[in-house]
Amino acid sequence: MLKRTITAVVAIALFIPVCIYSDTVVFPAVMALLSVIGVFEMLGCVGVRKHYILAGISLVFGAMPIVPFFAGESTLKIIAALCVVYLIAVYATDVFSKGKLDYTLSSSTFMGVFYIAVSFTSIVLLRGEGKYLYLLVFIGPWVSDTFAYIFGRLLGKHKLIPEVSPKKTVEGSVAGIVFAALSYVLYAFIISKNFDTTATPNYIVMAVSGALVSIVSQVGDLSASAVKRHFGIKDYGFIFPGHGGVIDRFDSVIMTAPILYIISQLPITAGFLI
Numbered sequence: 001m002l003k004r005t006i007t008a009v010v011a012i013a014l015f016i017p018v019c020i021y022s023d024t025v026v027f028p029a030v031m032a033l034l035s036v037i038g039v040f041e042m043l044g045c046v047g048v049r050k051h052y053i054l055a056g057i058s059l060v061f062g063a064m065p066i067v068p069f070f071a072g073e074s075t076l077k078i079i080a081a082l083c084v085v086y087l088i089a090v091y092a093t094d095v096f097s098k099g100k101l102d103y104t105l106s107s108s109t110f111m112g113v114f115y116i117a118v119s120f121t122s123i124v125l126l127r128g129e130g131k132y133l134y135l136l137v138f139i140g141p142w143v144s145d146t147f148a149y150i151f152g153r154l155l156g157k158h159k160l161i162p163e164v165s166p167k168k169t170v171e172g173s174v175a176g177i178v179f180a181a182l183s184y185v186l187y188a189f190i191i192s193k194n195f196d197t198t199a200t201p202n203y204i205v206m207a208v209s210g211a212l213v214s215i216v217s218q219v220g221d222l223s224a225s226a227v228k229r230h231f232g233i234k235d236y237g238f239i240f241p242g243h244g245g246v247i248d249r250f251d252s253v254i255m256t257a258p259i260l261y262i263i264s265q266l267p268i269t270a271g272f273l274i
Helices: 002-020 026-046 052-062 064-095 103-129 133-155 170-194 203-231 246-265
Strands: 159-161 165-169
Touching: 002 026, 026 052, 026 064, 026 103, 026 203, 026 246, 052 064, 052 103, 064 103, 103 133, 103 246, 133 165, 133 170, 133 203, 133 246, 159 170, 165 170, 165 203, 170 203, 203 246
Parallel strands: none
Antiparallel strands: 159 165
């Protein structure tokens, strides 16, 4: 527990200046670095690190979060093109591997790497939508995780999906959803009352978004656990002592980011999210 706490404090201390300079290349560069590390962890999980061509292509693709800083208005088109090119490259590598790779392995690699790179890129895209919006990517999942853990320990009696994560409970899951929704409303209130923002928060939209983000983050957490169980590993990596790797620490955030970006682009929510 002490190791986990120290790691968390150090990580937060390092994350603060990244947020302060989030309007510079620092933020997308850090997201790209986390993405590349996450991709490296996933390659190790599915067992393709020794397939150097596929691994190299995947690591380059993992740096995609840096693209929005330089691409400007062409960002989404370039990201779409990169995704298609990566898909073709993965299966071309499979075809010409002379039996060293197979379809299942290539598909696992593509889905894992795509999921990580696109998700961290979504965080950068959210930062481009406003200097307060992107923080919701971290607030929702981490509030949800924290209160799900607390209420699961205190009140948890019904297992959620014991085959995947034996300690998670239905009571904890519901508490996570409720407190994530409340955290979004509170965040919107604090920002709108104390900081310069052009958005007028709709608290109903914020609450619904918070609840949805919590649900998606829990799916992300459980999905990451299911993948680890399938491949027989305890942690994806070790970069965060006591926590594991980038995927272990950001599993809920990774799946949440694209969903929150989509929500921010919907006509009903545009301008009403902080």
